[in-house]
Amino acid sequence: MSAPDPSLPALVDRGGPAQPLLIVRDLRKHFTVRGGMFDRNAQRVRAVDGISFTVAKGETLGIVGESGCGKSTTAKLIARLLPADSGELVFDGDGVGQFGGMALKEFRRNLQMVFQDSFASLNPRLTAIETVAYGPQVHGLARPAALARAGALLARVGLAPEQFGSRYPHELSGGQRQRVNIARALAFEPRLLILDEAVAALDKSVQAQVLNLLQELKAERGLTYLFISHDLHVVHYLADRLLVMYLGQVVEVGPVDRLYGHARHPYTRALLSAVPSMDPARRTERSPLAGDPPNPIDPPSGCRFRDRCAHAHAACAAVAPVLRETVAGHWAACHLDDAGSGHPEAPARAAIAFKASFA
């Protein structure tokens, strides 16, 4: 839509369609709580504990999990808003922040983020149009060109620039502010957009408007979304693939339709069924999951979900399950799916899964 200008070259696809847009390898972040470096009693919150996944070009990957499972930390690590303890990011074939790879400034143009709190994430002293024009100017675009681009973007997200451009964040409603945030993220013409609970704080009717806008923008600009949410309805609507996190680890990942119908991990099944019934004649009778998520400072040994799992067995406490591919593209970290794990229920289930993979 905005004419290409020499000072801000368009971002090009380098690796081709088969190259994943983003590869995350063994990302890890531990926070120290209580006591510093020399305190022997220091405790560590394992917020993100060795997660790996890929995001294909043009897809929407949904990340779900309970609060404290590390969804938002993962987003911040990917956007490099937090330094990771270990792990690497590969963006379209280039290592991020590595020698010979992609510079951080370049990476951040490719990737933008929209946060949950639309008010806190806007500068209260900048008007809507200045907010959107700010980033491109920092990256070297001349002010008139940046303002023109910002005006066009505001119009695209449904805010007439002559009416809303000169307003400050406090003069906008929640839905309008979130539109400004989306416009600001798009000002770099990024390829990957991380949406961290971006619609969670909005009212239902406004939420639907923003979701529609996100769908339109994605189709129009060939964007890739990393959509983090605790709202399972919204994820089901928007995502192509789903990644389920539990206490800093990935427990299951697969296509949305597959996970909603044939989840392998007991946690995924419980989580996805923990939505209020929409039919007054068939109310929920039993809660699918008891208790709150455990403390990430001191997670259970072996499988971290075993305390709340109906299928827990001695094997689950001894060995932590690893992600295994059950059906093509569908990975789960559960001993039930591993015939060699020593879990008594495993062989029967593995046989069923094996048959299902040919069905």
Next chain:
Amino acid sequence: MTTPPLLSVRGLGLQFLGERTTTALTDLSFELASGEVLALLGESGCGKSATLRTLLRLHAPQRTRITGRIEVEGRDVLALQGCDLQHYRGGVVSMVFQEPGLAFDPVYTIGDQITQAIRAHEGVDRAAARQRALQMLERVQIPQARRRLDAYAHELSGGMRQRAMIALALACKPKLLLADEPTTALDATVQIQILLLLRELQRETGMSVIFVTHDIGAAIEVADRIAVMYAGRIVEENSVAGLVAAPRHPYSAGLLASTVGAAQRGRVLPTIGGAPPDLAALPPGCAFAPRCEAADARCRMEQPAVVRDGAHAWSCWNPRPSSELSAPG
């Protein structure tokens, strides 16, 4: 109805005074029978929480103007003073707040606060009150209740805190429980547990509940009746089954349709255009008219009257046709 309702609200109006006068509630009327669960459904700023706060007389009298009448068991709530008001709050009507982390006092233990509430309402000694507090914590299914009695609010997880909040609210056996978005701040897995707990406690104690939420799913799980609010008025009221099956007001219909589900995958979501109105400058006619597709000149000029059909009531000049398949209300 032969028995008088537990709660009767007639023509309730609420205005916040200040630089700009904001009209939070206008001509609100509803009744609640003993043992009934009513859900107030609406978006932020529609007056659902303001209604609950007015029922509990929590608004500062200097800065608010309340009109109309609220009666609980035949007594005029707006006239209560002093000891009567103290007994009313907590003893007859009590409230569960959205943010239990903020509702509890951080410097007293959970047990102390429940004990205090019991002793303030009933002339029992400390030990007996503490025993009751323990029973309450067990009743809301807090594991290791005895230990949690000496915990501070920050030591509990979100779900546990909300359970403790419910224990506190129910400690003095109120006849009416006001629940202000009790599950909004919780995870989906914990939300469903709290909804089931509330439903179970309601069945056991036979209390009435007003459940405020913006989540239709949560309302369907717990309520007998739903009242949809918009800009400080109830625009539609019906049994849960009736409202879900055949909403008459365009706003209720839009709210139901825009609730995201699996069915709409890959399709454009139906939306209600625009945003809720400014409460300091409400339009003369129907407040929903600027966002309504069925609005005509009359809607913009004249406030629609309430139309009643059995349990179903709506206020709209151009209601959607009632469906032949409408469930028995």
